[in-house]
Amino acid sequence: MTKSIKLAKKMLMQKNSIEKIHEITEVSIKEIERLQTEIENLKK
Incomplete structure (x- = not known):
């Protein structure tokens, strides 16, 4: 019984x-996308 509980x-x-x-992966992807957008904006 205890084995199945464990x-x-x-x-x-x-x-x-x-x-x-x-969750961490999703947050990281969002951060990367945001940074890429910022970099693109700086290039203009």
């Missing part, structure tokens, strides 16, 4: 960390 907790932790990584 397994469930582990899976939940992995799911949370994947979601965190996804």
Whole structure:
């Protein structure tokens, strides 16, 4: 019984960390796009 609880907790932790990584990636992409736009504007 305790083994399945530990397994469930582990899976939940992995799911949370994947979601965190996804969030960070999305934020990074938005930042990069914003910086690219700024660079393009400076070139003009």
